[in-house]
Amino acid sequence: MSTYYSEDHEWITVEGDTAIIGITAHAAEQLGEVVFIELKDAGDEFEKGDEIGVIESVKAASDIIAPVSGAVTEANAALSDAPATVNESPEKDGWMYKVKMSNASQVDALMDAEAYKAFTA
Helix, strand or coil, rough: EEEEEEECCCCEEECEEEEEEEEEEHHHHHHHCCEEEEECCCCEEECCCCCCCCECCCCCCEECCCCCCEEEEEEHHHHHCCHHHHHHHHCCCCCCCEEEEHHHHHHHHHHCHHHHHHHHH
């Protein structure tokens, strides 16, 4: 399993052609207290760079941007009832999607943890 990061502050953990997507701890910290999350449904397809959801905090609303192309196999339904999970555990329990990637090579354009740390410094 490898984890990558986008310039839009999403993380993606990849295993084979399956990926788990969420927002980074840095993004969660910048947003402040998350109060609402709108996610796509299982079966929905999207392209890299598409808006795949909306996350609202007490400060602002932000789009969730797809770091890769694919189809949603599962959305984290628990976030509907407990959106603050994204603040408490953004890169674990606060995951947003499980996705079947249509082009796994797209992760090559993303950052590793060290590059993302430098990007947000």
